[in-house]
Amino acid sequence: MTQYLLSVHSVEGEARDPMSKEEMRQFMERVGVLEEEMKSAGAWLFGGALHEADTATVVRVSDGEVLTTDGPFAEAKEHLGGFYIIEANDLDAALAWASKTTAAVSKPIEVRPFRHVSEA
Amino acid sequence: MPRLDEAAVGQVFREESGRSIAALVRAFGDIDLAEDAVQEAFAIALRAWARDGLPPNPGGWITTTARNRAIDRLRREARGQELLSAVAVLTPESDEPGLPDETRPVQDDRLCLIFTCCHPALSIEAQIALTLRLLGGLSTKEVARSFLVTEPTMATRLARAKRKIKAARIPYRVPEEHELPDRLRPVLAVVYLIYTAGQTSQAEPGLCAEAIRLARILATLMPDEPEVAGLLALLLLTESRRASRIRPDGTLALLGEQDPKRWDRALIDEGQSIVRRCLRRNQPGPYQLQAAINAVHADAATLEQTDWSQIVALYDQLLAVAPTPVVALNRAIAIGEIQGPAAALALVNELDLDNYQPFHATRADLLQRLGQTSEAAAAYERAASMAPTDAERDFLRLGGRASR
Numbered sequence: 001m002t003q004y005l006l007s008v009h010s011v012e013g014e015a016r017d018p019m020s021k022e023e024m025r026q027f028m029e030r031v032g033v034l035e036e037e038m039k040s041a042g043a044w045l046f047g048g049a050l051h052e053a054d055t056a057t058v059v060r061v062s063d064g065e066v067l068t069t070d071g072p073f074a075e076a077k078e079h080l081g082g083f084y085i086i087e088a089n090d091l092d093a094a095l096a097w098a099s100k101t102t103a104a105v106s107k108p109i110e111v112r113p114f115r116h117v118s119e120a
Numbered sequence: 121m122p123r124l125d126e127a128a129v130g131q132v133f134r135e136e137s138g139r140s141i142a143a144l145v146r147a148f149g150d151i152d153l154a155e156d157a158v159q160e161a162f163a164i165a166l167r168a169w170a171r172d173g174l175p176p177n178p179g180g181w182i183t184t185t186a187r188n189r190a191i192d193r194l195r196r197e198a199r200g201q202e203l204l205s206a207v208a209v210l211t212p213e214s215d216e217p218g219l220p221d222e223t224r225p226v227q228d229d230r231l232c233l234i235f236t237c238c239h240p241a242l243s244i245e246a247q248i249a250l251t252l253r254l255l256g257g258l259s260t261k262e263v264a265r266s267f268l269v270t271e272p273t274m275a276t277r278l279a280r281a282k283r284k285i286k287a288a289r290i291p292y293r294v295p296e297e298h299e300l301p302d303r304l305r306p307v308l309a310v311v312y313l314i315y316t317a318g319q320t321s322q323a324e325p326g327l328c329a330e331a332i333r334l335a336r337i338l339a340t341l342m343p344d345e346p347e348v349a350g351l352l353a354l355l356l357l358t359e360s361r362r363a364s365r366i367r368p369d370g371t372l373a374l375l376g377e378q379d380p381k382r383w384d385r386a387l388i389d390e391g392q393s394i395v396r397r398c399l400r401r402n403q404p405g406p407y408q409l410q411a412a413i414n415a416v417h418a419d420a421a422t423l424e425q426t427d428w429s430q431i432v433a434l435y436d437q438l439l440a441v442a443p444t445p446v447v448a449l450n451r452a453i454a455i456g457e458i459q460g461p462a463a464a465l466a467l468v469n470e471l472d473l474d475n476y477q478p479f480h481a482t483r484a485d486l487l488q489r490l491g492q493t494s495e496a497a498a499a500y501e502r503a504a505s506m507a508p509t510d511a512e513r514d515f516l517r518l519g520g521r522a523s524r
Contacts, residue, residue: 002289090291091241092299113288 001087003045003114004094008107010081012053030104038086043097047084081107085114128174129166136179137162137257138337142229143183144190145236145292151282153190155254161186230255231341232292234334238307239290246281247310248317253278255337256314256330266317266327300345308351308407311335315355319362320508328362331355346401349394350408356391357414360384366511380421388418409438428457445471449479461489477506485520 019027038044053072056079060067072079084101088094091111098109137158144154161182175181194201237250245267252258252266264274284290295303311334318327335352342348364382395415398408413434420426435451448471456464465486473479484499500516507513 004288090289091239092291094288095241111288115287 001089002094002116003085003087004097005083005085005110005112005114006047006094006098006101007083007110007112008081008101008105009078009110010053010107012077012079027105034100034104037100038084038097043086043088043093045085045087047082049082050080053079125170126166129162129169132165132174132178132182133162134257136182138230138233138255139179139228140183140186141254142233144186145233146229147187148190148194149292151254151285153193154186157186157190157193158182160189164189228341230337231294234307234338235294235303236285236290236292238303238310239285240303240306241288241290242281242284244306244309244313246277247306248313249274249277250281251310251334252314252327252330255334258330304345304347307338308347311338311351312355312407315358328355328359332359346398346403347405347407349398350405350411353391353394353398353411354407354414356387356394357411357418360387360391360418383418391415392418404437404441406438406442409434409441413438423457426457428454432458445473446476446478449473449476449482453482456486461486465490477503477508480506481516481520484516488520 035044035047038047053076056072058069058071058073060069082105084097086094086097088097091113094111094113098111102109140158140161141151141154144157145151148154164185165178165182169175169178234251234255237254238247242250249263249267252263253260258266260275260278261271263278264271267274269277311331314327314334315331318329318331332352332355335348335355338345338348339352360383361378363384364378364380391411392415395408395411398404398411413431416427416430416434431454432451435447435454439447439451449468452464452467452471455467465483468479468483468486471479480499480503484496484503487493487496487499497519500519504513504516507516
């Protein structure tokens, strides 16, 4: 089994039509059904949606000192919006989950394999 | 037994290495290991066969030798021990892994390998390169030359693709029935693109033969897929006329100017008989329809004798399953043969194909036939500047058909 990251990215400053209450309810329902399916198939490991990138804090070490700065990595235009970590037999199985995810959230999904400890 | 030189072993390599690599990927699940071991086996073959002559089953000999080499290597590596015990579990038919009967044909895993090489998660460039390298037995240098990139660039492209196959676990299997239509499309496209690269690339003319060889393998391994048969027929019928497309002086010959006596009748017969089988099966698709169009052309001794109404009917069907402007352009040309150049030009002018060289060549020819010489000259110049081969460029610079 291989673990895969299924992620959705949002572009900074990209205008988004606010969802109506009804649209939001349908969206949550679609996502709920998908996550249930992942769990009952034994594919689900973890997942979730993130708050906007401007809620991020970056911590780095500079000259042996820990610096904390407000905001996401300045240079990035695209930010992680949410993700699932799943387990699948092969890429085809992971891509099948990604197809279901993109259908549920109406956004492109990037699929990346996790490095095995032994492959390091 | 005849003694063998390097060229003869090279020939066997082209024919057999794909099968051997596929068998080893099946056994060890590692493309790099399979490639290296098969390479080594051929180096051993070069010495052994020169001394003892060709064995009864060269492919089996190579596969067995490569398997033993791979096992030797794994025994030397720590991680290999683990893999070896897994291999032993996977191949219960023999007590000692890697010792199949070398006189028996090995199980054909090439179909799995081609579906891995042409997985839609890989770019089309990577798909073509991997297919030529692993199934076609071309060296990295030859693959690089075919696509006019440097050898290091191609080596990087191949290495990245193989790393992705391994890391992302692109599966090694023939897709299931319901996946097949989506998964077969890139496989057929790769073989077709290898053929067209051979038509335009002076560097590697062997690509046309290689594409036909791959299409034959696919047709043998997937006898129930009508589009696979269609692709093979299309390539055979196109190939039958390839030699006659270039005139003795090196310039381009249009279909109507080609000497049908120079067409390869054996290829035409084989292509046409496949097309007839496709027609009986009646599950048309883009490759079968293009093959059928070529089959009609091959029937006519001269352009005037061509059954244009049948060709238009086939293009109508093709446009329905593959509604692209390129298909529409070819349909317009066929309509022009029945209704005249004005009708064709009206259809051609509707198309958004400014970056497609044959669009300009077609417009130039139609304008010329309508006597609109200055517009025709501009279109010829545009087409010539985009021509993929010298023969074609010279033909267009001289004013196309009117120059003859």
